[in-house]
Amino acid sequence: MKQITVIGAGTMGNGIAHVFAQHGYEVMLADLSEERLAKALETIGKNLGRQQAKGLLTEEEVAATLGRIRTGTSLQDGASQADLVVEAATENAVLKKEIFRELDALCPAHTILATNTSSISITEIAAVTKRPGQVIGMHFMNPVPVMKLVEVIRGYSTTDAVTETVVALSRKLGKTPTEVNDYPGFIANRILMPMINEAVESLFQGIAGVAEIDTVMKLGMGHPMGPLQLADFIGLDVCLSILEVMHQGFRNPKYAPCPLLVKMVTAGKLGVKSGEGFYDYSESRKAENVSAQFL
Secondary structure (H helix, E strand, O other): OOEEEEEOOOHHHHHHHHHHHHOOOEEEEEOOOHHHHHHHHHHHHHHHHHHHHOOOOOHHHHHHHHHOEEEEOOOHHHHOOOOEEEEOOOOOHHHHHHHHHHHHHHOOOOOEEEEOOOOOOHHHHHOOOOOHHHEEEEEEOOOOOOOOEEEEEEOOOOOHHHHHHHHHHHHHOOOEEEEEEOOOOOOHHHHHHHHHHHHHHHHHOOOOOHHHHHHHHHHHHOOOOOHHHHHHHHOHHHHHHHHHHHHHHHOOHHHOOOHHHHHHHHOOOOEHHHOEOOOEOOHHHHHHHHHHOOO
């Protein structure tokens, strides 16, 4: 593994590019938007600067990491040279399938195609390619430079060799890979999202307020962040999308999204990224501060 292509320059994509480049890999970061690519490079630079300030990286290592990242605005940029592609686009099954169809046609025969999806079926994505054995889930946690876990999700056809390669690669990135099978929500979100949904339901029913719910979970359960603040950080639209995938996949009413969550997303109250969710992030660029506390 030498050449890595990351599709999508959002929060997850820039974090994944950051980690690969920091560990010596040449990275092509691709996105349709030049503006998002410029913002991604700015974010990576700031996060590397925080690591340097904490003594985790030297000035030379920061410069070398940034020097390993190239950007492009088409899938073809970097795909023909990639040993591994990690797709980190919006959590939308139709979009991901289209990306994987294109990647399958553009990438060399040996290329492994990974998706950072947090809930969508790996098997379903793999089925649109002619290399289903080389399609795998590589679900990083946010913020990627800090969080150690990578869920490695095997699709129905994913080969042992590809799984072993991705597990070994995750360890080289300083991560702890955990193998799981391909069912809606995998493990992380199958457990996390019902908890978040129940917190929203408790608010919806008037059992307690936002701060009170989060305080109970932080002080009573030892969570570093309450479920409602965490939902804001993840993105309420992402939480809703994952719950809908699980509800549809399992056909079990316990995964049905709370009506309050649906209304907030419909109203554009998406959390940190929109400036308002369960908390208000509009003053003094609080949205940036929430991300910064982790790095």
